[in-house]
Amino acid sequence: MGSAGRTGLVLINLGTPRSPSPADVRAYLREFLSDPRVLDIPAWQRLLLLNLVILPFRPRRSGEAYEKIWTSGGSPLLVHTVALAEKVRASIGGEVPVEVAMRYGEPSIAGALGRLRSAGIDRIVVFPLYPQYSSAATGSSIEKAVREAGASWNTPYLRIVPPFYDHPAFIDACARVIRPTFESGPADAVLFSFHGLPERHCKKSDDTGRHCLQSAACCESIVAANRNCYRAQCIATARALADRLGVEPHKRIVCFQSRLGRTPWIRPYTDEILVDLPRRGVRRAVIASPAFVADCLETLEELGIRAVETFRAAGGDELRVAPCVNDDDLWARGVAGLAREAWA
Helix, strand or coil: CCCCCCEEEEEEEEECCCCCCHHHHHHHHHHHHCCCCCCCCCHHHHHHHHHHHHCCCHHHHHHHHHHHHCECCECHHHHHHHHHHHHHHHHHCCCCCEEEEEEECCCEHHHHHHHHHHCCCCEEEEEECCCCCCHHHHHHHHHHHHHHHHCCCCCCEEEECCCCCCCHHHHHHHHHHHHHHHCCCCCCEEEEEEECCEHHHHHHHCCCCCCCCCCCCCCCCCCCCCCCCHHHHHHHHHHHHHHHHCCCHHHEEEEEECCCCCCCECCCEHHHHHHHHHHCCCCEEEEECCCCCCCCHHHHHHHHHHHHHHHHHCCCCEEEECCCCCCCHHHHHHHHHHHHHHHC
């Protein structure tokens, strides 16, 4: 990655509130949902939705969910990302400073870039920690990093790590972390649950306007038209992981969680799948969420608590939830390798 001390690395994750308090959750949600890449509707509609529908009610409910997973060290997502950065730093060997940043909240992207610039770093690898591309996460993080870097008189030179949804470094680490849960008992089904997106986001990623969500098989392979399609990349991740884990084809299920609002989101929905499976005779299942590299609200509370309760209430016996790669040693070495590839 270049001469010692002249190249730096910024690992960017999505973000977290400072605490589970409604005030801190409200501040986080305001920043997050004010992003036009997240709520891609006219500004006046976004303002009304935020101030009249979301912010008066959601911070307290979300705060209660965060309370269930908060650790003595703080937000799990931040704790795991910092731990990963420490191992990446050790893997690289100390010659490359490694900073952690959050797209929303703290530590900020501006702060991370500023610390590297103050240390005399001119070349910076920006690593969005999102396996699959979405404009709402990857695109927003890249836009923010470029904007903050461009605000300096002496601008740094940036390289961006692209999505790694099927990169062996990610698939190998995921498989290693998921395998103990997968092999800890019998499973009638293995669910790969990804964070959902509105269908319109996928359609907007199709430059041709003629491929994405136009047929039932539109995401089964990556072609030019859907090369930036989040859903297609999720399916590619699930296929690679299932193959690596040896999951029989009839047991594989790809689904999407965390939908909000009344507009159509990409299907099938995880919560509906969990209710339907026991009706089809599935009593024991494993669920993993390779949309995330760090355990967070969506994996620990939404899947680890609510999804388990939903499955059992529907008649299932056991839903085993696999962890994310977090600061797994193999993944830390993979991150270091991906960063080197970006500057090669």
